[in-house]
Amino acid sequence: MSITTQAPLDRAQFARDWEDWHRAHEERRADPHGFLAVTALFWLAESTRSFPGIPGSWHTSADGPVVELAEGESLRVDGATITGRHEFGPIPERGGVTVGFDGGVIEVARRGGRDILRPRRPDFPFLRAYAGTPTYVPNPRWRVEARFVRYAAPRPHEVGAAVGGLSHVYESPGYLEFELRGETFRLVAFPGHVPGTLNVLFTDATSGLTTYAANRSLSVSEPDAEGRTVLDFNRAVNLPCAYTDFATCPLPPAENRLPIGIEAGEKTPLSRAHGGVTANGIEPEGDTA
Structure with a gap:
């Protein structure tokens, strides 16, 4: 050739x-907080609900994601500790913010016109086992x-x-x-x-x-x-x-969709993190796609 x-x-x-x-x-x-550390995918709705493994009760609104933190719960946003109710404001498509919690971080983002949460934990077994x-x-x-x-x-x-x-x-x-x-x-x-x-x-x-x-x-x-x-x-x-x-x-x-074979670059990964189980073994509720 x-x-x-x-x-x-x-x-x-x-x-x-x-x-x-x-x-x-x-x-x-x-990276300890990269996508190999993602433990679940949660879709926010207008109704308020909690999700396993992360603090707060969450919902989405015309003004963006909102979290209600119970007594004793907190998150870290832009280096500051927040408690109670917090409004994130509208998040642009393909945008997002990262908030901290004990044990990891949460990606609060917007994809395909919907607000989502993706917890990331450095102790996630899939990340720890990744070998390239x-x-x-x-x-x-x-x-x-x-x-x-x-x-x-x-x-x-x-x-x-x-x-x-x-x-x-x-x-x-x-x-x-x-x-x-x-x-x-x-x-x-x-x-x-x-x-x-x-x-x-x-x-x-x-x-x-x-x-x-x-x-x-x-x-x-x-x-x-x-x-x-x-x-x-x-x-x-x-x-x-x-x-x-x-x-x-x-x-x-x-x-x-090229009709020829590009025999270069990365191949299929050796392992995959499947939906249904978070780092602590809890079945996530709802659509984890």
Whole structure:
């Protein structure tokens, strides 16, 4: 297979750079309060209810999530201890705040137009047992030139989610065009976490075989003035939904289902945190999706 790269690469340095990058990525993934520490997913409703393993009684409103803390209960918000009633205010879509409680933190967030709670505990058995994610051997042949084609105006894309009945809407600034095996492919791009960068969600012919079936994610450097950038599929990673039932990750747009196998990047995780049991063994009430 012939793949054109931007410039000749020092293969030894390429491998070292990849090792450093993936080691740092695994360290972030295994953070004591990261997504591997999520013990449950709770959906807030207008009716007030309590949830196992976390303080307070919770509900949602037009003004955002609200918690009522009983006598002796407290939370830490922005470094301050709160008691009694606390209103979080409206939370933007895909936004959230982290509050502390004895034993961990709670992510108070909004996904798919609904407010949610996700407790995270550093003593969660799944996190403690995590031993890393298998990957393909990094190879420069999977580092390909791409051209970013910007739309005249951003286009909204509604995509599905790892949780049934939920969807996400992203504004796409354009698409990335590249060649593999003599064929030209396009991937719809979404804005990346760093301003100017892009993010691609995709599946390919390895999905459900050696790689996670639902999606993989690839960060893309900011294109230059002529739209040139690089897709380094060696750095394709799993999203949280590959590891836990308590994730609401977006699925790729239909245009990003590649018919070829991208034998690069992270493979299917070796284990998964399933719904139904929190760190202390209590069955969560309600829909944990």
